[in-house]
Amino acid sequence: MFFHIWKPFYPRVWADSAYGLPYESMAKKGIQGLIFDVDNTLAFHNVPADDKAVRLFARLHQLGFRTCLLSNNKEPRVKAFAQAVDSYYVYKGGKPGVKGYKKAMNKMGTVPKQTVAVGDQLFTDIWGANRAGIYSILVSPMNPKEEIQIVLKRLLEIPILFAYQRTHPGEPKKTCQIMEDTDSSFCTDIKLAGDLEKKERET
Helix, strand or coil: CCHHHHHHHHHEECCHHHHHCCHHHHHCCCCCCEECCEEEECCEEEEECCCEEEEEHHHHHHHEEEEEECCCHHHHHHHHHHHHHEEEEECCCCCCCCCHHHHHHHHHCCCCHEEEEEEHHHHHHHHHHHHHCCCEEEECCCCCCCHHHCCCHHHHHHHHHHHHHCCCCCEEEEECCCCCCCCCCCCCHHHHHHHHHHHHHCC
């Protein structure tokens, strides 16, 4: 089989949402910087940051993380979202090129082994993070209704995700959403925590 040719597009982990990832585990493993895509990762396309996004970033900053939004979108969209969640940002990031990831890390003061990138697209977010040597987490898109150019990319993603799932059964991993009353996550994603520990040993 030719599945190996698609490995550059494979995430390290595929989860169903950016909002329930085990960020506490990441902090304990030495991760200091988090890079997030915006549209369909944190919010619907061109929709402003909502209370859930604001609470997530407040929690991440309380855990000691530095954060940066990395988007191929224009500055007005990315800047407004970043200001709402109090985060660094890089607009017109040129993903899957590595320049945007390096710029994001420079803003946060981190290096690849201290950084995790989260996004919903294989050919931009995941491929770019992998090329930059950053631990990549794919999340399922928040809104299935997308612009035509994104829909075409999703069709190309299908065989890659099929091949990925053959060697990663059980993914996308189910995550726990942030609890509205406590602003804390009760997610126990053992695979992600284990993968982070393996990455730490490798580096």
